[in-house]
Amino acid sequence: MNKITSKFWAFGIIFMLMISVNSVRINAQDAQWRGPNRDGLFTDTSLLKEWPKEGPEILFVTEGLGRGFSSTVATKDMIYATGKKDSTEYLTAMDHSGKILWQKPYGLCWNKSFPEARCTPTVEGDRVYVLSGMDKMTCFNSKTGNEIWSVDIHEEYNSSWDMFGVSESVLIVDDMILTSPAGKSTTVIALDKMNGGLIWKSEPMDSHRCNMAPMAIKHCGKKYFITGTQTHLIGVDVENGDILWTYHYNFLSPNGDNTTILTNTPIYKDSCLWISNGWDVKSVMLEIAPDGKSVSEKFVDQTFDNQNHGLVLVDGFLYGSNFTGRNSGKWVCMNWSTGEITWIADFHNKGPILSAEGMLYCLEEKRGNIALVKADPKEFKVISTFRIKEGKGPYWARPAIYEGKLLVRHGDVMIGYDIVNYAKAG
Secondary structure, eight states, rough: OHHHHHOOOOOHHHHHHHHBBBBBOOSOOOOOOOTTTTTTTOOOOSSSSSSOOOOOOEEEEEESOOOOOOOOOSSOEEEEEEETTTTTEEEEEEOTTTOEEEEEEEEEEEOSSSSSSSOOEEEEEEEEEEEEETTTTEEEETTTTEEEEEEEEEHOOOOBTTTOOOOOOEEEEETTTEEEESSSSSSSSEEETTTTOEEEOOOOOOOOOOOOEEEEEEETEEEEEEEESEEEEEEEEEEOEEEEEEEEEOOOOTTTSSSSOOOOEEEETTTTTEEEOOTOOOOOEEOOOOOOEEEEEEOOOOOOOOOSSOOOEEEEEEEEEOSSEEEEEETTEEETTTEEEEEEEEESSSSEEEOOOOOOOOOOTTTTTEEEOOOOOOOOOOEEEEOOOOOOOOOOOOOOOEEEEEEOOOOOEEEEEOOOOHHHOO
């Protein structure tokens, strides 16, 4: 058994900085995995900077989503979530009071290790996209729930899974959906977002899928798709599917077991990618060459190994939890530019994180304690905390924020909290 089963002149200068600094919103989706740019940063303002002792007011508790570790997402009209009922995954649409409006099946759930729904819906206009644990992609009408199209990725493109099936959340770039079936026939494909038809497919690397939700970046004026296989992080030209570089990250044991699992969407800034995936495996800062065709290691870190909970980059510092054991972890801050660890702190356990208005929302995975913390590279100071009691299972779903609501998914349940500062909001 492996480690896991047992135990990311002046005008010219300014212009180049503008096109190379960060990942940017190069697609037009309304809602997706980890916020507008897949980086855990939410743009809401006029939020509470301190919570009541018992926690923010609960606006609603919605049961019956089905089991899942996926996040909820919201638009001005709806809130969406995925969940498993029996062996099937369902997409649920709710109004902003938490009332379920419709539920639609979209494919079989993964049936082995952790057989829960793990795809966060992606919404663009009148369409919402999901991908099942067995690799069926479906596009629904976002208002009615009527199916528009579906593609069995496994059947059509011979996808190859690892021990957790498919955990990917749909990524839209311009008119394409980019996804990473891996396997013997291709590694990455681009589908037409309107009908699911193939636009291009890349060469195969003969590898299994990883469990990472991919990302798109704009680097030195050009768009790239960043995704992975079971063993490698890869950079892809979004125009034609050419694999431009690979970085070997997960080294398998002689009998093919994992040493880690690629689960976290990398963080991109200033031509660099931060990769971190837990299990006492190194985290790496990669620097992408200006032409986008190669990467090199800038520095390596053994402290900030984030398991599967994600990180946030706020004002030049990276925040999140690390892995000290299967059931333990601490909270860490790292200087993005230098790799210096500026603090290591205790808050119950490791877990998901998000950020808005310069504040961190830290949710520990075991008992559901959530903390409001100022994003401060000098100290970790809990301002407010309460415990989420609704739902069952580990607290692995990443919370989300939309129009002053903190949306927390836990198992079969979603809770909506009011975190608006009404005095500030006027």
